[in-house]
Amino acid sequence: MADLPEFTMTGGPLEVSDRVLRAMARQTMYHYDPLFLELHNDTIDKLKKIFQTKNDLIIMHGEAVLGLEAAAASTIEPGDKCLNLATGPFGKGYGRHVTTFGGELLEIEVPFNESIDPEAVRDMFRAHPDIKVLSVVHSETPAGTLNPIEKLCPIAKEHQAITIVDAVSSVGGMQCLPDEWGVDICIVGPQKCLGAPPGSALVSVSKDAWQKMLGKSEPLRGSVLSMLDFKERLIDNGRFPYTPSVNQVYAVREAAAQLLEEGLEHAFARHRAAALACRAGIKAMGLELWPASEDIMSTCVTAVKMPDGVTDKALRAMMRDKYGVMISGGHGDLIGKLFRIGHMGKMAGVSYVLVALAALEKTLTDLGVKVPAGAGVSAALATA
């Protein structure tokens, strides 16, 4: 067909459901129209259920990076010791925000195919009990790995540090319990496991986090990076800090509704099944998974070492143009080292994984890589 690609299975954005797209096409409303206010509040309620949190939840109207940067900007007091955990390009990159906003950067960095050992964090807090902020990525999309935030955040909370978790690609697709695990600021992107288009940062904020923001010598207000504006203007006074992305809210609401109708457990199982099928297929094709072990793999994306003799560009261009499947390459330092098949949101299904594996087999064969015929799809199917 003329409108290639037929399937988008990247690190995000991915294809979204017909239902979400139609919701997005609802006529634009004034943001203070009572109907929009109702829809906005309903979206907040639905997202809280998906976040499984009783904390406040705000929709910031820019991509997830806005929420991530805002978390640093809103909480870090110049001079604060901040521990950043670097397990991939996204985790590593967060350190920049720490220094931009005046924090003193402490960092634990591991190779980008590994995840964080809680002991290392415990050691760091022992050495620096005055750490004020811990920042960590839950699901490191560029590397296909998962950090054990359920163990990491409690350590920080024991030391009264605020925890900022990049859960951009985890919430909705795998278990994440901010309240139980001590996640103070949990930032999620709609274009990943939630199955909506990009354009918002969905953020839950704990009381401790609000207090940290208010306790700064100069609390951040009057900025798109201010989370406090959402607390003081919107939550407390019903006024948006700025014009919300009305149609994007429609889309997020519909995606949230669809996810809740499915049920979180079912969605998690669906993401897990897709991931298992994908990994089995990749291994059966004789390819190597990028993460150091399957224990630390995220279920939202499968990262695969780039086979010898194949370039990122050739692989992805042929897979898309000839076989109709768009996947992702590496990000930042990982460019050229791996490629990634995303299976999130609508695309977290074994059927889609089969399509991707089939296209991959054909592409690799065309590119001269020996791949056992049918092995990938057969192995994937066997897991279903």
Add this chain to the structure above:
Amino acid sequence: MADLPEFTMTGGPLEVSDRVLRAMARQTMYHYDPLFLELHNDTIDKLKKIFQTKNDLIIMHGEAVLGLEAAAASTIEPGDKCLNLATGPFGKGYGRHVTTFGGELLEIEVPFNESIDPEAVRDMFRAHPDIKVLSVVHSETPAGTLNPIEKLCPIAKEHQAITIVDAVSSVGGMQCLPDEWGVDICIVGPQKCLGAPPGSALVSVSKDAWQKMLGKSEPLRGSVLSMLDFKERLIDNGRFPYTPSVNQVYAVREAAAQLLEEGLEHAFARHRAAALACRAGIKAMGLELWPASEDIMSTCVTAVKMPDGVTDKALRAMMRDKYGVMISGGHGDLIGKLFRIGHMGKMAGVSYVLVALAALEKTLTDLGVKVPAGAGVSAALATA
């Protein structure tokens, strides 16, 4: 997801492209709005290119059956000898229209897994040189078979008979040359290879056919079954016989545009590739194709004998509810004897065929049928 099925691969309607759906959602216009007239005419032009005809083309505003019945109602003079070719439920069923409108029904019937031998038609015309109308189905969707209309219609034209061809599921997906082959009335459904929703009968009409209609003792006018109304009111005078299905026209136009952008040859090749992959997969799974030989198979749908011990209902319900793929069962007399995987329009792709085969393997296995694991998808993939 809550909105199952994820994939619709039936005998029709099937899933259509996002682009066609969005075109359909354009604001409804008055049918004499100059803009609608322009869109309608453009649709006609595009359809002529797809039909590969210089004949007149009309859009009748009801499902394809309206066009089929209208062809009989408009052309058959009471007493006319009409030869109907019965190769499946649709072909067989057409005989009813012949008698309803006063024709004398002659019929060649073959088992519903076979197609028509031109010699049989030649013999019939020799025996009845005064046959006035030949009716035949090109692609018999309920049986997955194809009749050689390129050989059948010329025989009729040698005898000055009018040919009515049910090309509902062929045009757009496989070669069909009305002008060259002598098809006087060619009826197509948008919900098959054209990739649009159901709701129209797209019909090309030759000069011979118009003359036959006008030559009737009481030409049919003032009826939804009248094709002449379209000639005399719309083509000659720019007035619609009745209010057209405005939004359906938008959808047909967009599907036609998409198909022309792709190119007919490419679309035919795509349908052929999907059909070959599907057949290979079915055979590798140890299942039996319904048609007597692969030579007579249509590329729009693959009909498969129902495996012993499996009911149509159980097979299709599980395949849809558990594995997300909606397929068709048998139609009319063929109910319970076969099931069908449709690969037409948007769904005519090897990727979709893989998804269907995978779901089929899983379903059959769940139902206790022994199917070699991965064999279907592997074999299908090997053809690509």
Add this chain to the structure above:
Amino acid sequence: MADLPEFTMTGGPLEVSDRVLRAMARQTMYHYDPLFLELHNDTIDKLKKIFQTKNDLIIMHGEAVLGLEAAAASTIEPGDKCLNLATGPFGKGYGRHVTTFGGELLEIEVPFNESIDPEAVRDMFRAHPDIKVLSVVHSETPAGTLNPIEKLCPIAKEHQAITIVDAVSSVGGMQCLPDEWGVDICIVGPQKCLGAPPGSALVSVSKDAWQKMLGKSEPLRGSVLSMLDFKERLIDNGRFPYTPSVNQVYAVREAAAQLLEEGLEHAFARHRAAALACRAGIKAMGLELWPASEDIMSTCVTAVKMPDGVTDKALRAMMRDKYGVMISGGHGDLIGKLFRIGHMGKMAGVSYVLVALAALEKTLTDLGVKVPAGAGVSAALATA
């Protein structure tokens, strides 16, 4: 804007709501998909509430004319005396169906700006007590008039005649009580007061009507004109007589839902208010309403005598191209004699009427007709 017209206020189709359009853009489903069956049944239920009937209700998949012709084809036994009431182009035209299907046509015709006097019908039944079928238009859209079917149908029922009512443009916009008033076959078009696109004939059928159809010497079956097919195949056996217009059903369902959420009484009042505003505006502009008296005006459309010196073509082209409002001219014999402003469905609102009146004032002024400035909109507004 490039996409003129901005407002479509014709005799139908008219603009529909954003919500209906988005519903129509839902992915096409197989018609035997359990989800579609559920949606279809739900549509039937909703339409029964809108029709205010306990009779069976069927959705025929072609424009309203299909239902009208089908009513005649399904019920009239050759030789049946049929009384047709001709109050406009639509009513007059129905007589043709009577003769086509072998009925003996009796007719009461009045000038096309009047409606039927029940006494005339009573007289006719007295003279011909063996009349089998009465056909009448409720709201005669081309003339903007209303027939008192609440008085006419009971007369027919007293004589055991079957009543066929063209309620195409009345149901949803004004009171119509088929069960109470003795309407055996009530045919409605979605593109009028229901606020959906054209493409279906919505028909309620009474037990008496089914019996009449079954009692024919050759009951009509196996045709798109057969209503019995819907009874025997779909209602009794769950099989569609032919592929339904899936996306059109989505649209009708959404329009029905929207109407029921509003409430019938509210919708009737809205249509009435729009009609009163329009009539007031027209009169204040010094123009003449077409119907002989306001008592017999339909609330769905306002028909206005064409001012001297103005052609239909010039009026409508300028009003659309320069002022953005598309209206209707005359139909059939009424072409050139009147123009019509439709206010049905979504467009049945005083706001829209003001827009149309303003455009009309400007257009007439441009065309050299003296119109008191602002008088139309002021008068219309005064009624609100």
Add this chain to the structure above:
Amino acid sequence: MADLPEFTMTGGPLEVSDRVLRAMARQTMYHYDPLFLELHNDTIDKLKKIFQTKNDLIIMHGEAVLGLEAAAASTIEPGDKCLNLATGPFGKGYGRHVTTFGGELLEIEVPFNESIDPEAVRDMFRAHPDIKVLSVVHSETPAGTLNPIEKLCPIAKEHQAITIVDAVSSVGGMQCLPDEWGVDICIVGPQKCLGAPPGSALVSVSKDAWQKMLGKSEPLRGSVLSMLDFKERLIDNGRFPYTPSVNQVYAVREAAAQLLEEGLEHAFARHRAAALACRAGIKAMGLELWPASEDIMSTCVTAVKMPDGVTDKALRAMMRDKYGVMISGGHGDLIGKLFRIGHMGKMAGVSYVLVALAALEKTLTDLGVKVPAGAGVSAALATA
């Protein structure tokens, strides 16, 4: 109808065209999909034509405020003297960004119903020839006023200052010539005269502005507030600084296409005509326009002094709930002092203005304010 309001005529967002909404509902693509890159570049090209600029143009993926804050964050060096012109809540508010980013704030403030006199700016530059940045709002939406930036910016450029213009609600609806007038950073919101939903900041950046950003002691990089990221990553290297709002880009592209098809001059004239009609109507109703003189009124919105005895809340709630038109109240310090009828983008039409005036007349009358019946709509219509 249930989906009130029927008409949204606020200070923004307003209703957008059906075409824009359908474009937005296109399936979400990966942002590095070649097709998306093509669409994104095409959007940039179209926007440059609308901005009438040869400068670079970037789409920042957050509401217009993001672009406004980013302009300050990216250009202001701590210690820079910055002249901010305060003619309304938006202009006044911009001063906050100046101080946040370390600038020394100089300000010219006038009552919020007046605009800036170029002489005052000239005087200020004479007194402070080392002013580095001038910030000014072109069309002050909360006040309905227009500043003569064509005279103000050249003064700044004579002094080598960088000019930041909030053209959020002007570009697309009225003349704005960044290159000719010396606008270095021109920030536009899609949800105003462009006729798209909110969610982007569209920004043109001159060479002088890039140089100012690069010349800072610590150029801003790696932040959602960084404009340089767009220059260095996207324009120079084809990499998005972060995931763009894919579907929002579709919408902006379609709105831009629609506007260019209409033609800028036509669009400006349409906005002007709507504004003139609205002002005439307001005055005829005996109400008072908010701006001090008609010479300084913006054509995108009409600001009206709140009549005595009427509260903002009562006026707007009744006008929406009972008469179907959503308008805006005051903003910031102007709350309660005025109300505003927006006529931008799709809603910049005399027809819509009539609807709003009619609803206003009814509402005021219901609230006990004496308004001459029909005077507003008549006067508005007379201007058309």
